[in-house]
Amino acid sequence: MPQLSPAGNEIVQRLGQRHGLSTDAVTHMLIAIHNGNGSMAQFNHPEFGGCGQWMRGGMTMVSDLFNYQLKSRVENICNDIANELANHQTSPFVGSFQSQSQGGQCQGSGNSQSQASGAMGSNNSLFIPDPDQNWWPEELGVPNATGAQNNVRYAYFPWNRRLAVKTGSDVWVYDTLDHQIGGFGQQQGGGSSITFTSQYGTVNLATLPVVSRNGVAAAAPSAAAPAASANNPSANNPSLSNPPADSDNGNMNRQQSAGNEDVLGTLERLGSLKEKGYISDQEFEEKKRDLLGRL
Structure with missing residues (x-):
């Protein structure tokens, strides 16, 4: 979870007083909008009526569909937060994956997936810089899109057909072949298998050839990994062992x-x-x- 800088804490306090909201509620929405590249948010907080979605210049949805006062309140705080984020952005946002998982009824609750984070690939002075922000191999360059799902991070480099996946302290690099990746999903329970969407539909991550693990080239990068999960994307993968x-x-x-x-x-x-x-x-x-x- 991103940590607020002193400037971020000051703005949260000020917006909380202006809109009659707790600092926890404002912080929750600030992170949600930052994760939505400053223009959208998926949130789940009791002061906003639970689950909801907001898009700048578009539709606002709250759980109580006919509570127009609540909807207006959400729109006002979101617009103010989006303006503050824009004023404190120090580098362009990187695109973000749309990620979904099964196992929760609402984004951001239980084991379900919070929106893929474009914030991982950008800098904003309202947050303390993440020392692990650029976790992928340096030679891959700047990703076209980044994302996060539970304990897994993604970075996509379509121009050189590479996908970096981080689980715990391990960084895996996959060859994306001819796939044009648009999002990720993770099945909760039973191994938490990782899938992605492309022009071929929903595909298991294990079908992609592994190029490297933690900077060490795979023994046989042309062979697809037979199994992949959030906890161990190399499970049963002979190309990552040393026989x-x-x-x-x-x-x-x-x-x-x-x-x-x-x-x-x-x-x-x-x-x-x-x-x-x-x-x-x-x-x-x-x-x-x-x-x-x-x-």
């Missing part, structure tokens, strides 16, 4: 297994394209026969 040298037969078996996974992954993507009407049933069947012949 003894295998025989030629062992290498051939691994290469054949990786090839089979590529074929099955391609079939899944073709099935998604057929469901969306991009290819015909006949085209799908012809391609399927060709791919299955490679197994």
